[in-house]
Amino acid sequence: MPSVSMTVNGRAVTGDVEGRTLLVQFLRENLSLTGTHVGCDTSQCGACVVHVNGESVKSCTMLAVQADGAEVTTIEGLAKDGELHPMQEAFRENHGLQCGFCTPGMVMSAVDLLQKNPNPDEGEIREWLEGNICRCTGYHNIVKAIQTAAASMKG
Amino acid sequence: MYDFNHHRPASVEDAAKALTGASDGKILAGGQTLIPTLKQRLASPSDIIDLGGIAALKGIKEEGGNIVIGAMTTHATVAGDATVKAKIPALAALADGIGDAQVRNRGTIGGSIANNDPAADYPAGLVGLGATVHTNKRDIPADDFFLGMFETALEEDEIVTVVTFPVPEKAAYAKFANPASRYAIVGVMVSSGPAGVRVAVTGAGPRALPPRRPRGGAGR
Amino acid sequence: MSDTGIGASVKRKEDFRFLTGQGRYTDDINRPGQLYAYFVRSPHAHAKIKGINKAEAEKSPGVRAVFIGADMEADNVGSLPCGWVVTDRHGDPHKAPPHFPLARDKVRYVGDHVAVVIAETYAQAKEAGETVEVDYEELPAAATLGTALSSSAPLVHDEAPGNLCYDWVLGDEAEADAAFAKAAHITKVDLVNNRLIPNAMEPRAAIGEYDGGTDSYTLYSTSQNPHLLKLILCAFVLGLSENKLRVIAPDVGGGFGSKIFCYAEETVCTWAAKKVRAPVKWTGDRSEAFTSDAHGRDHITHAQLAMDENGKFLGMKVETTANMGAYLSSFATSIPTYLYATLLAGQYTTPVIYVNVKSAFTNTAPVDAYRGAGRPEATYVVERLVEVAAREMNIDPAEIRRRNFIKPEQFPYQTPVALQYDIGDYDASMTKALEMIDYDGFPARKAASEAKGKLRGIGFSAYIEACGIAPSAVVGSLGAGVGLWESAQVRFNATGTVSVFTGTHSHGQGHETTFSQLVADTLGLPIENVEVVHGDTGSIPMGMGTYGSRSLAVGGSAISKACDKIIEKSKKIAAHLMEASVDDVEFDKGTFRVKGTDKEKSIAEIAFTAYVPHNYPEDLEPGLDETAFYDPLNFTYPSGVHIAEVEIDPATGMTEIVDWVAVDDFGNVINPMVVEGQVHGGIAQGVGQAMLERAVYDDGGQLLTGSYMDYCMPRADNLPSFRVGMTQTACTHNPLGVKGCGEAGAIAAPAATINAITNALGILSMDMPATPEKVWRLANQHAQAAE
Incomplete structure (x- = not known):
């Protein structure tokens, strides 16, 4: 089972995943960051958009292993020090x-x-x-x- | 999605080896078509060879009067690249119209052409601009690369490395998108350059093709 | 008006959690030890189940159980009921064939539920599901509405000969014929109200849980009406005591009607939780939403309008065939009858209306309420008829409407189709809309478009809807199986803050804000001291949920009544404390005063006294916590005029909406920002129907538009910014004078859009959706004709 490490909302995280684990599953299920949603299965609705290395991507169309070593920002990481972005x-x-x-x-x-x-x-x-x-x-x-x-x- | 073995080789050579070694290996570039396909269980490869760790496949340069684009260069990079915008603005515009912003941030030129979706934009771009596809084995003119629906000249263990585009005098790409999927119902690249006038159409047939009798006569 | 009171655009209280990723939707909830359900669904539109072999699936890794219809039958699980009995033209009830949560002998649409696999992970359940072997004998399908009622159509249910659910009429046909005999002109239209798939962005989900210690269940579900779901599941389907099931509908990501109904999946999760002695979670994916959420609309209509020589309407005749799908969903039967035919008077004085509706079973997903539910279909019939009539009679489309509007002095107005409109001023909305769109400037704008090679058109839709659903006695007399009152509990806490419990449910409508405004304003409290609680049958009095634009008109009225009770009781406490007669105590902005004195007590002090009743009236109960139930006296009748202006590129068939004016009369408005947002969203769904969306089954019953690749959702670049105006006539029969705003846009927009496009093309009619291909063909036909 592959292990992945990445920085999510400024925090270093590591987890065991399957090759097929999607980034959105890793965020929601492994990290309990349920702010990122899944609204379709054809990569069109965009409810799952997060930033990977500063750019918006669909986390339902990216494997967790593809984000190994990346900086990920989710909706939970956007507000800083209690101040809304x-x-x-x-x-x-x-x-x-x-x-x-x-x-x-x-x-x-x-x-x-x-x-x-x-x-x-x-x-x-x-x-x-x-x-x-x-x-x-x-x-x-x-x-x-x-x-x-x-x-x-x-x- | 069925599970698979994941490989993240550091070089094209290692990627080719992993592909040869797998019982049913599949290359993962940007994944914007492959991952949805896997999610729908329309494919069940034994091994996924992820090219994301090969830095040499990324980037755009101008070389010998051609624009050279690495296979793992994203559509967003091509769309925003100053050299592409200056030399082949039609190609930048084409890349800027693929999928949506998030697809463009992940999807790559190599992945798009290796998949050869009959409604994809890049095949018409390559044929219409007279590009050449370079692989780990050989160079293939775009005219000979796209064979049929989802079918290319690529052999089992062959990996696209770069695509070179001659710089045309002028070129333009226009498409009419399917209102739902936003894929091209039809997309046309027209260019005029050293090789004459070239026209290529995507969406209207099983593969990107020059129309039978392009206006202006020169053809390919 | 204070900056947080009634009438202020207060920013929403719920937004912080949604904007920071702290919303809590059903799929965000995980219960200890939970298992995952995967449904094996029919790939066929119509087939006999000859056998199911689940042995291999049961042995698969992680699988705890595989259940089929026979397992539920053995437990006496019943059929999912339809809660509205429509009586046909012969006095017989509609045909109601059983709808089992897991199919028993037959499957009747693609996506029908055949088996459920319950495993430790969702992937395991899904993989095992692929090994369930179902031996189907395929049968011919009745997949097309147009032919479902023909004698040669395959039979969907043995219980419904000819696939007819009911043949229903409203109005007097002979009177209508007499009116038509006097007509100077008759306009006829043939219309298809295209089938839609609701597509709330959050797919449906459910977690069923069983507590063996108390023999009780909890169901988390994406429901618009948790109490109703509880009632149906307990009383009709699972045979549970109603005190043994708690339904929690947490944050719900949009509903638009599709989350009203009692579905197979949540039923199975609840039932199975006891069987496997663990929580059972199911989260639908978008593909499942496409095949098995209840769809909307799907009518075929022939309509006629009789007029005198001045374009005054004399009578209307409407024949509609409506699709019920394969089974009757919870309220399916009422949509094309009582929520459709009763609205065919529109805003007009048409004296005689005769309607015949035949509803058909087909081998397609069930069809039920979708935003507007019957009223968009009615408005489309009326406003297409009127527009075509105007063109045929060569009368200005605004003018023909004005000639036929019910006048303000005619209210209350009894229509020939059962409803009594309480109030309205249709001309006021029309006048304001014409001003806003600059109707007089249209010819110049059209000429400017022509100079660019574009075709410009303008289209009207003067709609009315019956909302605030609904007076219980009225709907009961029409066949509804439930009462449609609403409840509210207003509970002062001892320290002066308030918790409001409402039986309505917010899934985007902003109740937490609007209801807080209402309570804060009524009781004179800071808005941050009011908390609105909804969606949990364990903590809220029985309530009927949210649909039919009813939450404020019915639920808000119940809150208002509960606040009245709070004030009434507080006056007694205040009088005691201030040693005055109750009759001398006045209440204003949170303070009780004794008339003509400077004695006063704040409502917070009264609340404290009610819970710490050391000095307290002898004959009064302690506590300050009041519940009210409100049953409306009539429907409410929001109305308005929408005007669309479009520009068409005849070279590509692309239609751009270049301007949209919406002038709506929703009565009194609590939060204009929220109301305008509801209008915007409704218009987008109506434009979606008119230009983009259409659910298509092939002749064999396969859904061809089963994903966003093929079903065209409105995107940002399909729509303009909208210009929203308001007129106001306060509802006469509820304490707030409000009417409801949730569905107006979806009701008004399809007719406005098609009227504008056909105006641009210079034609009378075309079917929705007006895709570029259709528009291009018509534009070029038009160009040829003009040459």
């Missing part, structure tokens, strides 16, 4: 979530967008979110939240 704050401020199930992946994806494009326009935001499906919000307030976060992170 500006993206989390913007989602709250703009009612960018309803049932909350897609939200962790949505937020992690949005954070990656602003890393790559700090000033996205509405069209760029909507295009970037192709890999994140939300059934509740109609995306309207998610787009607004990302615009708000972009503005506050510049400021």
Whole structure:
């Protein structure tokens, strides 16, 4: 049984996994980090998005062994010292979530967008979110939240 | 997903050895097609040979007037690379339109072309730009690489290492995506360069192909 | 208005946990010693089960048990019931064939449950499941609604000849014929209301647990109505005492109707927990959600509208065939009857309406309520008819609606299809919507689009819905097996904070915030001192759950009543403490005062006194904890006008929604931010139906759209930002004057979208979804015709 070591939310972790263990299973089952969700089985919904070495990936489409040695950030690791990340704050401020199930992946994806494009326009935001499906919000307030976060992170 | 033996070789040679040694080995590049396939139990390889530990397969450089892209280079890297954007913006645009942002952060050019999904973008890109696929054994012109649906010229123990693209004078890629899957229903790469005008179409047949009579006449 | 009171856009209390990954959904819960269930499902749409060999599966690593239908039969487990009896045109009840949690002799749709494998890990259960050998004798399938009622169709159930569940009518056909005989013009449409798959982002999940020491069960489930689930499981299916089952629906990741129903999986997990003496957990994957969540819509309709020469509606006739799927889901029968036909008056004075609905069994997944449930289908019929009529009569689409609107002075208004609307001002919504969209500027915008080679269209949808489901006596008289009141308990803690227990369930609607606002405002407390508790039958009075946009109108009214009781009792305590007559005590913003004096006591002091009753009225019970049940007097009738504006590229068939105006009358509003969010989400689902989504079975009953690769979910880049406006007429019969907002968008949007696209294309009709291919074909046909 392979053993993997990685840094998750700044903490060094090690665990025995099977070759087939997905990163999302390792996070949810081995580390009890249940903020990362599974909403589909075709790598499309994005409820499972986390950051691996600073970039957003679908943790349901990555083996735990592929993350060996990596730096992983999940939704649980985004707030620092009890302070919400500006993206989390913007989602709250703009009612960018309803049932909350897609939200962790949505937020992690949005954070990656602003890393790559700090000033996205509405069209760029909507295009970037192709890999994140939300059934509740109609995306309207998610787009607004990302615009708000972009503005506050510049400021 | 069925379980398998996982290998993470440090070199292409070791990867080839692991592939030869396995009863039913499968190469894992970015995994954006393979992992969903395994999850659906549509494949059950005995061994997975993960190329993620081979640094030599990653990266983009300009060499002898060509753009050379390592097989394990992600779509996001190609899409954002300054050299690609300057020399073959159509290729950067193609890479920027594959899957979604997270797929582009993991999926690789080598994985995409070795899989040869009939609706994938890169095959049309390679054929339409007259690229060459380099493996651990030989060099294969793109025109001879894509044989049929999910079928390539790659032999059992052959691994894609880099892809070289000649720099065209101009080129463009456009696709019409399936509204649900966002794969190409049809995608067309057109280029004009030293080898003449090239056109390649993905999605409309079992493999990326030049249309029978490309307008402008030059063909491939 | 305070910044946290009624009418304020208070930021949601629930968001912190969701945004930090601390939500607690069913699959996040793990119980000590739990086992995992995997369901073996039918690959066939219709087959006899000749035998099941589970020997190899039982020997597989980690497997504790494999159960099949016969095992449940041996334990006298019953059929999953349908809770609404529809009486057909001959006075007979609908056909109700049994629906066993694990199939007994036959499977009737792809995904039907055949066996359950319970093992130490999910992977072990799934691997063993592949070794369960089922000997099927395949049978021809009745998979298509259009032919299910034909005499040559294969029979889904022996109990339902001709696959007919019921043939039901509403209204007087002879009167309708008489109205049509006087008509100057008759508009006819043929409509398909496409079948949808709800796709809440959290797949269904369940953990069944059995406590041998007390002989009692706990079920964690992704349910919109845990009490109802408990009632059905105990009284109808498992034969348990109702005091021996506790159902917990923790955070639930969206429902949209699909999590109302009592499903096979949660039933099996509960039952099996006792058999294997361990908690049994099942988490559905998306593929299972596609095949076995109850689907929505799926109607075929022929409708006619009779008008005089001025476009005044004289009568309407509607014939609908509705799909029930292979078995009747919990409320399936009521959706295409009482939640559909009764809404066909729309916002109009149409004096005579005759409706005939035939519901059919097919070899497809069960069909039941999905966001809007009957009302989107009704609105689509009415608003497509009206739009086509306007085009045929050459009357402006806004004008033809205005000519036929029920006028404000006509309320209460009795429609010819059973409902009595209490209040509304439809013209006000229309006027505001026309202003917001700049209707007068449309011709110029259309010309500008044309100059770019694009086709521009505008489409209206003036909808009404019956929400706040529902008055118990009314629904009971119509066949419902339950009462649809709601409960609330408002409990002061001794130190002045409040816990509110509601029988409704929040799975995205933000009840923890809205109900806190309501209670804080009513009792004059800081909002952070109010906690809303829902979803646990172990701690909450019996309640009916959340659907039909009922939570605020019915559940909120119950909370309001409970608060009234709190204030009433508190006045007695305050009067005692302040040595005044109860009649002289006034309550305002959290403080009791004696009229004409400066004596006052805060409600927190009263609460403390109620629990530490050292100085207390002799004839009063201690404690400050009140429960109220509220049974609504009528449905509520939210209404509004949505206007969509689209631009089509005739070269590709791509349709872009370039503007969307929604003007809704939800009555009084507690939290506008939450309400607007509900509108946005509803529109997205309605646009999804109109342009993207369609569940397709092939003729053999295989689901062709069984994943996100083939079933097109609305993505961010399919939708615009929406412009939401409000008008207000307060509901006349509930204490809050509220109507409900959860379904409006999904009800209004399909007709607005198709009306806009057909307007752009210059055609009368097209079927949903308006895919690029269909639009491209029509656009080019149109271009040719114009040449």
